[in-house]
Amino acid sequence: MEQSDYLPLQEPTFFILLSLANEPRHGYAILKDVEALSGGKIRLGTGTLYGALNRLLDQGLIQRSPNGVASHPGKPRKAYQLTQTGLRVLQAETSRLNHMLSAARLRLGETHT
């Protein structure tokens, strides 16, 4: 599949991928990170989070961390990380959003001046 086939990403999907961009995370860490990244606007339910992770795994955009677990107080947890395809899709989506934002800024700037 081409990267463009995955686009546009839904907002929760975008934030989940973004959450995994710099390091592997387990489910609860993703949940909290998505909330932080979205400024508290997106609070995922447990079922929604794992439904999204299931699809992203099926699409090959994320994978289970080879280390198997991520450190967490108490029990060890399974962790997820971005694949190369996932990273490229995230970059493509960011670029698409950037382009939209630039266009909007340009046009709105013209309107205001």
Place this chain on the structure above:
Amino acid sequence: MNWLVTIYAILLRLYPRRFREAYGEEMQAVYADSLHEARRGGTLALGAFALREIFDLPASLAREHVYAIRVGKPQLKPTLQGAAAGGSDLPLPSTPPRAWEVFMAALPHLLFGLLMGAAPLMQVLLGPDAVTNRTTNILSAVLVIAPALVGIPLTIWKRQRAWVGSWYVMYVPLALLLASLLSTDQFNLDPQQFPAAMMVLGLAFALYYAARANAIRGFLAALPFAMIVWMPFLENTPKTIIDPFLEGVLLLSSWIMLALVAALAAQSRRLGLSLALALCVLALSGFGHSYLGNYQGGMLPFSEPGPSIRVVVLYGIRTLLVSAAMLLGPQLARSLRAIGQRAGGLGRAGYRMALLGIVLLISAFLLNIIDLMFRADWNFQFMLQPPLDILLFAGVVVYHIGYALLVAGVWRARENRFWLELALLYGLIPAVPAILFLGWPTRIHGPSLTVWQSVPPALLWMIVSTWLVARFGRRGSAHPA
């Protein structure tokens, strides 16, 4: 608050099996963490968390079930995978079905629906004289014979795919056509005749064979036959129909619903769900016909229409059991084989003996039918009774010895997780020929049992059998459609 986590763990069982097994534990842990944090945040945070999860759960459940059906992923449970993968079947590739294959799984049902529903609808739309023998022949040629001639070679070519199961029913009209061409007499398919009884025996083997390597293929093969068996039991005879429009619509809609079940089975490759839906569709079709009086009375102990839906359901459900046995029988035999294969050489010998016992029992039931047929005209019962008794006795003994060997094989293989399933199979499998050939318990409305005595066991049989074959039949879901 631990009880909330426990409830959530129970609710997780509502998710599709594959999803639950992959993420169930993690989801429970994440839920527990979120709950813990919400409690620290006070009542408001706890309320917000509870609301979020309450709304999230049903939506997420619906999404995952739709996704599981759409993607049609294998639903194998690792511990049973070995059992289900037993035998000498070739490891077939697990490629998802294509759209045209799903359509092909549904097509024969649509064609049968059009064939059966078209004549009465034409009577209404074009007048009572519109449907002549010639019209019926043309309809049969266009809707069944021609598609069969085109489709059957394709099914031989793609014989490993599950969708070909739906097309096995197309061999029947071709065989009948061939028989009528070869015979100078009119070919008469009377269910009371011995050749027809032999055909049923052949069909039982064919359906088992279809299911053996691919459970979904076996299911699709049995589906139209289950409907065909179910409708005549209700004596749905077009000649006596009062309202041809109603009859046409009922017949057409019944087969369209069946076509949808076939498509769903081919797409999702989920055997348990498909079996349950098929039984629901059969029930909807049959009870609809009975309640609206679209039949001649037949096996049910009242004349048309049914006095109330409750009475129709109570009496009809025993008849439905015959169709259920048609669907579930081959799958139960397949489950027995899967367990036997898992249990080493002793287990394999055991399941073969158990199947031989069932074949002997089927033969005994067939002989019983012949005995009943000829008893009125000729005094044959004295001639047939001794071999009948011997066959019945031999069938029971061989089945029990086979079963004992199977148990020993399972014990030796230390696969004691199968005990419950094995115990249930022990009773359910020999019941199938009894149901199919004698119309459980004694020709449907025998005087020996009341409705209340016979309906709960009938329902229990269907539910347990569906569960059992769904548990052991998942290998079919890993197979191509």
